[in-house]
Amino acid sequence: xxxxxxxxxxxxxxxxxxxxxxxxxxxxxxxxxxxxxxxxxxxxxxxxxxxxxxxxxxxxxxxxxxxxxxxxxxxxxxxxxxxxxxxxxxxxxxxxxxxxxxxxxxxxxxxxxxxxxxxxxxxxxxxxxxxxxxxxxxxxxxxxxxxxxxxxxxxxxxxxxxxxxxxxxxxxxxxxxxxxxxxxxxxxxxxxxxxxxxxxxxxxxxxxxxxxxxxxxxxxxxxxxxxxxxxxxxxxxxxxxxxxxxxxxxxxxxxxxxxxxxxxxxxxxxxxxxxxxxxxxxxxxxxxxxxxxxxxxxxxxxxxxxxxxxxxxxxxxxxxxxxxxxxxxxxxxxxxxxxxxxxxxxxxxxxxxxxxxxxxxxxxxxxxxxxxxxxxxxxxxxxxxxxxxxxxxxxxxxxxxxxxxxxxxxxxxxxxxxxxxxxxxxx
Amino acid sequence: xxxxxxxxxxxxxxxxxxxxxxxxxxxxxxxxxxxxxxxxxxxxxxxxxxxxxxxxxxxxxxxxxxxxxxxxxxxxxxxxxxxxxxxxxxxxxxxxxxxxxxxxxxxxxxxxxxxxxxxxxxxxxxxxxxxxxxxxxxxxxxxxxxxxxxxxxxxxxxxxxxxxxxxxxxxxxxxxxxxxxxxxxxxxxxxxxxxxxxxxxxxxxxxxxxxxxxxxxxxxxxxxxxxxxxxxxxxxxxxxxxxxxxxxxxxxxxxxxxxxxxxxxxxxxxxxxxxxxxxxxxxxxxxxxxxxxxxxxxxxxxxxxxxxxxxxxxxxxxxxxxxxxxxxxxxxxxxxxxxxxxxxxxxxxxxxxxxxxxxxxxxxxxxxxxxxxxxxxxxxxxxxxxxxxxxxxxxxxxxxxxxxxxxxxxxxxxxxxxxxxxxxxxxxxxxxxxxxxxxxxxxxxxxxxxxxxxxxxxxxxxxxxxxxxxxxxxxxxxxxxxxxxxxxxxxxxxxxxxxxxxxxxxxxxxxxxxxxxxxxxxxxxxxxxxxxxxxxxxxxxxxxxxxxxxxxxxxxxxxxx
Numbered sequence: 001x002x003x004x005x006x007x008x009x010x011x012x013x014x015x016x017x018x019x020x021x022x023x024x025x026x027x028x029x030x031x032x033x034x035x036x037x038x039x040x041x042x043x044x045x046x047x048x049x050x051x052x053x054x055x056x057x058x059x060x061x062x063x064x065x066x067x068x069x070x071x072x073x074x075x076x077x078x079x080x081x082x083x084x085x086x087x088x089x090x091x092x093x094x095x096x097x098x099x100x101x102x103x104x105x106x107x108x109x110x111x112x113x114x115x116x117x118x119x120x121x122x123x124x125x126x127x128x129x130x131x132x133x134x135x136x137x138x139x140x141x142x143x144x145x146x147x148x149x150x151x152x153x154x155x156x157x158x159x160x161x162x163x164x165x166x167x168x169x170x171x172x173x174x175x176x177x178x179x180x181x182x183x184x185x186x187x188x189x190x191x192x193x194x195x196x197x198x199x200x201x202x203x204x205x206x207x208x209x210x211x212x213x214x215x216x217x218x219x220x221x222x223x224x225x226x227x228x229x230x231x232x233x234x235x236x237x238x239x240x241x242x243x244x245x246x247x248x249x250x251x252x253x254x255x256x257x258x259x260x261x262x263x264x265x266x267x268x269x270x271x272x273x274x275x276x277x278x279x280x281x282x283x284x285x286x287x288x289x290x291x292x293x294x295x296x297x298x299x300x301x302x303x304x305x306x307x308x309x310x311x312x313x314x315x316x317x318x319x320x321x322x323x324x325x326x327x328x329x330x331x332x333x334x335x336x337x338x339x340x341x342x343x344x345x346x347x348x349x350x351x352x353x354x355x356x357x358x359x360x361x362x363x364x365x366x367x368x369x370x371x372x373x374x375x376x377x378x379x380x381x382x383x384x385x386x387x388x389x390x391x392x393x394x395x396x397x398x399x400x401x402x403x404x405x406x407x408x409x410x411x412x413x414x415x416x417x418x419x420x421x422x423x424x425x426x427x
Numbered sequence: 428x429x430x431x432x433x434x435x436x437x438x439x440x441x442x443x444x445x446x447x448x449x450x451x452x453x454x455x456x457x458x459x460x461x462x463x464x465x466x467x468x469x470x471x472x473x474x475x476x477x478x479x480x481x482x483x484x485x486x487x488x489x490x491x492x493x494x495x496x497x498x499x500x501x502x503x504x505x506x507x508x509x510x511x512x513x514x515x516x517x518x519x520x521x522x523x524x525x526x527x528x529x530x531x532x533x534x535x536x537x538x539x540x541x542x543x544x545x546x547x548x549x550x551x552x553x554x555x556x557x558x559x560x561x562x563x564x565x566x567x568x569x570x571x572x573x574x575x576x577x578x579x580x581x582x583x584x585x586x587x588x589x590x591x592x593x594x595x596x597x598x599x600x601x602x603x604x605x606x607x608x609x610x611x612x613x614x615x616x617x618x619x620x621x622x623x624x625x626x627x628x629x630x631x632x633x634x635x636x637x638x639x640x641x642x643x644x645x646x647x648x649x650x651x652x653x654x655x656x657x658x659x660x661x662x663x664x665x666x667x668x669x670x671x672x673x674x675x676x677x678x679x680x681x682x683x684x685x686x687x688x689x690x691x692x693x694x695x696x697x698x699x700x701x702x703x704x705x706x707x708x709x710x711x712x713x714x715x716x717x718x719x720x721x722x723x724x725x726x727x728x729x730x731x732x733x734x735x736x737x738x739x740x741x742x743x744x745x746x747x748x749x750x751x752x753x754x755x756x757x758x759x760x761x762x763x764x765x766x767x768x769x770x771x772x773x774x775x776x777x778x779x780x781x782x783x784x785x786x787x788x789x790x791x792x793x794x795x796x797x798x799x800x801x802x803x804x805x806x807x808x809x810x811x812x813x814x815x816x817x818x819x820x821x822x823x824x825x826x827x828x829x830x831x832x833x834x835x836x837x838x839x840x841x842x843x844x845x846x847x848x849x850x851x852x853x854x855x856x857x858x859x860x861x862x863x864x865x866x867x868x869x870x871x872x873x874x875x876x877x878x879x880x881x882x883x884x885x886x887x888x889x890x891x892x893x894x895x896x897x898x899x900x901x902x903x904x905x906x907x908x909x910x911x912x913x914x915x916x917x918x919x920x921x922x923x924x925x926x927x928x929x930x931x932x933x934x935x936x937x938x939x940x941x942x943x944x945x946x947x948x949x950x951x952x953x954x955x956x957x958x959x960x961x962x963x964x965x966x967x968x969x970x971x972x973x974x975x976x977x978x979x980x981x982x983x984x985x986x987x988x
Contacts, residue, residue, distance in 0.1 A: 080966070083965060083966055083969065084962055084965050084966065084978070084981060085978065085981075086974075086975075086978055140985065141982065143985070301575050301576070301579050302572070302575060302576035302579055303572075304571075304572050304575070304602075305572070306572065389602070389603040391603050391604060391605065391637070395634070395635025395636045395637075400978075400979055400982055
């Protein structure tokens with residue numbers, strides 16, 4: 001979200017000029033990592049900032065300044081990393097930084113201190129099925145460390161050791177995304193089902209839906225106690241369904257041996273959920289949709305909606321820093337991309353949910369955020385920002401070909417957001 | 428898009444219009460008048476005439492004519508009330524209903540089109556036609572969601588699954604649901620071989636692992652000819668003639684298979700995939716009585732693909748190729764080339780002597796045989812073979828002979844004048860451009876060893892030539908390294924690359940050597956070593972074209988420990 005003015009551009013030019021005249025061995029006091037179109041590799045820039053925090057150094061996130069630039073200390077190691085990764089940096093003196101701050105004070109910009117590299121966990125099966133997790137791809141490409149966890153780790157209360165958890169493609173209703181009809185005979189699906197059934201047995205659950213509901217409950221408690229949750233694709237919708245349907249049978253007979261409760265819709269407890277309310281549960285095992293939360297219904301014949309483009313909202317950096325952090329980008333309009341859950345219908349959003357991105361004129365939104373208990377959550381619809389039509393079995397996205405992906409930046413905004421020093425909201 | 432749709436409509440129109448005329452015999456004067464106006468570009472008058480003809484038995488042709496004329500005037504909307512009225516007057520005429528739907532869709536009135544379709548379907552219960560025709564129109568308009576809904580509805584009718592199989596397959600492919608699409612297209616082509624090209628067009632868009640899924644579906648047992656032909660067409664579209672031939676090769680020979688092999692041979696030749704083409708023609712030869720032309724074609728393809736052994740085997744196995752005088756002469760000429768390519772210079776010379784040839788034919792074959800002498804290590808015989816023709820040679824022989832004999836000055840000029848330089852010639856020029864020396868016997872010996880397929884000797888000689896040509900030392904070491912690596916002697920290659928990086932760090936060959944070194948270390952499992960060289964390359968040669976490749980290598984290694 002760059003609000004760069006003519007003045008900021010002149011300043012940037014002046015800083016760049018200064019950098020050009022610096023002798024190679026000379027050190028400025030700071031490194032400015034621009035995140036506007038001047039940046040050669042936006043995604044790795046997040047990794048560089050994360051690495052700075054890992055070194056025990058402080059960093060600043062300059063919200064709305066040059067696409068959400070980062071200000072890092074001028075360390076030889078960071079210069080070296082940026083050269084190796086092809087990240088654009090601009091050495092800046094203390095005087096230069098003072099000029100930047102003066103510029104920021106005059107507009108809708110603010111500097112957020114980043115203090116501590118968050119401990120990150122990605123919830124994903126140990127033997128990855130034939131689809132990719134955009135977050136894992138982004139973290140790997142940016143060089144950000146994370147731990148892969150799955151049901152075993154969650155059931156052993158492994159979540160308490162992490163600041164940030166990511167969910168992607170998981171079906172927390174325990175119906176394995178209703179893939180049984182299409183992919184039931186494939187080896188990968190059978191292995192996935194067998195693994196999940198074994199885990200359920202190991203922890204004394206009767207079936208996969210019971211296991212997944214319990215995992216969903218533990219994730220809910222993680223957020224309630226102050227954790228950060230970022231979810232994409234089908235995990236957004238099914239996590240909420242599993243939480244609301246904690247005491248209702250919403251899984252088909254093939255998954256748990258009993259039919260879906262006939263009054264499932266009426267018995268859902270939406271008071272426990274984070275983002276959604278009053279959704280209608282799709283009970284047919286033959287329809288690859290879970291509920292009417294998703295606006296695009298990619299797997300429902302006759303209801304699938306075409307892809308458009310979504311627009312990021314602007315927020316007041318000084319008054320709404322969290323939302324501002326989550327929408328920092330060098331492009332505000334981004335082509336949409338499908339997922340098992342692509343978007344969220346406005347009618348099913350709870351009051352108080354912050355909409356971060358929406359498609360103009362559509363009855364759905366793309367990117368939402370909210371607080372829950374002491375923690376917070378962010379949901380982004382869709383599977384892979386650089387593979388809009390992604391289907392099971394598609395080749396993994398090679399991020400080296402998309403180093404400036406505006407969609408992937410949204411994911412990495414969420415990774416750095418928990419590193420921000422808590423600032424009380426002024427609103 | 429709209430223009431394309433109109434073009435399709437018009438094409439359909441002409442075909443259908445012709446049919447209507449044939450049905451009704453002599454056309455009404457109004458229709459003839461309308462066609463005449465239309466042909467002269469007087470579309471407004473054509474519309475008036477066609478309007479008169481709507482009341483005649485030629486109403487179908489008249490309606491289609493109006494559709495064309497209105498489209499030409501960009502007034503397709505004007506046809507809507509007329510199509511509605513004709514549809515009411517002739518509710519059972521399929522073509523009228525299609526025109527009505529088409530014009531509504533092109534006018535971007537989807538609700539009205541849906542209503543018209545619903546009315547048609549209601550009036551024709553248990554008939555698939557409304558569903559199929561409307562689905563096709565929606566597909567042509569890229570409205571996949573609506574097409575899918577119509578197909579799903581029609582699918583429930585008796586026979587709907589078979590009648591709408593093509594449309595469903597098209598929708599699945601357009602949505603990128605490749606595995607179901609491949610399964611559907613397999614069924615479609617098994618029931619309708621004429622659909623192979625359409626299936627290939629639909630599935631050809633797949634990429635990455637989706638292609639493997641499609642391959643698995645189409646090549647799954649039981650072995651079936653049409654799916655294999657579809658797979659072969661796809662492989663050709665995806666750029667691998669060899670894979671395409673692998674799809675066709677297992678089919679048992681019959682008339683349609685042989686026709687498919689012939690068709691493949693033609694396509695492979697057009698794409699200069701000589702060896703798959705050779706295999707296709709060989710399969711045809713094995714399945715038919717002797718065809719001299721086919722045998723000669725297979726031999727020529729083998730030679731163009733550099734397979735002299737197969738070329739000679741085809742000639743030896745197809746005696747009928749020498750039955751007539753004309754084919755016999757061509758067969759002998761091909762044999763000369765095959766022997767030359769195989770390095771059997773004395774036999775090639777003898778075979779050439781027995782041929783009666785035009786001057787141009789003899790010049791071409793003489794050059795081939797001269798090369799055979801070079802390959803056998805006898806540059807003197809090669810010179811003698813070329814004789815006076817050597818002075819005027821523009822094929823590169825003169826330059827190469829000079830280079831082999833260490834005459835760098837002549838080689839530099841003659842290779843530059845080569846009419847169509849080969850990649851070898853370009854590489855040789857790149858090396859000799861790096862030195863100011865005019866004579867370099869060791870360099871010549873190195874190139875001659877390469878020509879004789881003595882790569883080990885060539886690598887040693889290139890390395891030794893660094894003493895003779897110190898100004899080109901780094902490129903000579905790099906060439907030796909490439910040859911060593913090509914032979915699988917990675918340890919020796921790595922020693923050469925290390926030498927370039929250490930002793931010739933400022934040369935243009937250094938970043939390439941460093942990248943090769945990093946890759947070789949990675950292949951050996953030495954990640955730390957690979958990382959060190961990739962990082963050194965990026966930091967030392969920041970503007971080198973190899974930096975992005977070094978970064979990619981670092982990406983595969985992940986974050987440094």
